[in-house]
Amino acid sequence: MRRLIYFLLVLSLIGGSAFARGKNDTSSSGTTTVKIMSVWQTENPESGLEMAIAKKFEVQNSDIKLEFIGIPMNDLWAKMTAQATASDLPDVFFMNSGYTARAVELEIVEDIKNLWTPQELAEYSKIALDDCMVGDVLTYLPFYATPQAMIYRYDWLQEKGLKPPVTWKDFRDVGKAFTEDLNGDGRPDRYGFAMLAMRNGSAASRFLQIVRTFGVNELYQKPDGSWTTDIGSPKFKEALKLFTDLANVDKIVPPGVIETGYPEASQQIASGLAGMMITGSNAIGTIYAQAPELRGKLGSCLIPRDTNHYSQLGLNGYAIYAKSRNKQAAARWIKFMYQDDNMLGFITVSGRTPTKPALTNAAEFKTPAFEGYLEAEKWAQPLPLHPGYSELSDVMGEAYQNTIANGISIDEASARAQQRVLAIIKKYE
Secondary structure, rough: OOHHHHHHHHHHHHHOOOOHOOOOOOHHOOOEEEEEEEEEEEEHOHHHHHHHHHHHHHHOOOOOEEEEEOOOHHHHHHHHHHHOOOOOOOOOOEEEOOOOOHHOOOOOOOOHHHOOOOHHOOOHHHHHHHHHHOOOOEEEEEEOOOEEEEEEEEEHHHHHHOOOEHHHHHHHHHHHOOEEOOOOOOOOHHHHHHHHOOHHHHHHHHHHHHHHHOOOOOOOOOOOOEEEEOOOOOHHHHHHHHHHHHOOOOOOOOOHHOOOHHHHHHHHHHHOEEEEEEEEEHHHHHHHHHHHOOOOEEEEEEEEEEEOOEEOOEEEEEEEOOOOOHHEEEEEEHHHHHHHHHHHHHHHHOEEEEOOOHHHOHHHHHOOOHHHHHHHHHEEEEOOOOHHHHHHHHHHHHHHHHHHHOOHHHHHHHHHHHHHHHHHHHOOO
């Protein structure tokens, strides 16, 4: 609570300052401007938290000015690819493990090992660092983990006398129990599941997490090193049918599902319209920011399983542009932001988990809201290091939107998805 109060006080002090974005290069006066492409600048409460840390940095490092460029997560890779082609990336840019293979192929990331000592890197989880490696290149430094699990209304579950779901059958049962007509007008006033089915990366990634619990690998290498896929298999069809039926048969999903992305689904939980959501732990911070009264009313559990549970670490952090002229200044900023107090303040308010093992014992993580997320880290698997991996998002989005809204059969949508994934594999051979 003291950390939250501290950050809010700092935010109030810098509330309208022009320092946050768009500073001019002032190198003529002896300062270095470090440009930072940050998805946090488009999110709440992350934008204010990042700005609070940046304000402290500029006070203590008067020779460096920070210029932030906000970009939504779903637009990040297209923007980065375009700027990489033009050799015009900023000094520092947001990165996660879904983009690392392609980033190395494009030669846009500086090996973090060139700018950090072994002692500095030893503070971080080895599992987290390994997930950021492509070959022998440490592509970025993970600021936090966003393990994937299922958030739910802890108080609703207690009211119903139910337990957190373990299997997809359990999940459907809880979802139906949560879906209720509270005012007697014949229409549900609340629903079981805030389901993302927009055709974008964040929705597709959640669908793929369901797919993986059916034992399906969207991309994997055979013993001979060639790539293949389980997309289109009978188990993939089962997962696609489950996803479709939640909306069209069970009707435990609020209306407008194909237009529901992360902001809309988070708001559905915050407003009490829905009771469960598959998401990263960052949703805790997003929901609390909209509905502080829900503190103590959220819980989390593993994503339900068919054949196996699944999670991914959901690592995010900063990379340094390989062609930057300000690498040392960029490294100073990242090291400052990643200091223990700054890291812990940011992640506990925004709802992430730390990549430094020494910080995991903080009292903030000993709550029902974080319980499932900490358990999920034990089930985490790395994403496939394929340069075309980011292209799978649109393939999955097309598949589930076709079955949910366009009247296309599971078999036809599955076959189309398989063809598109095989084409992506061939493209990068």
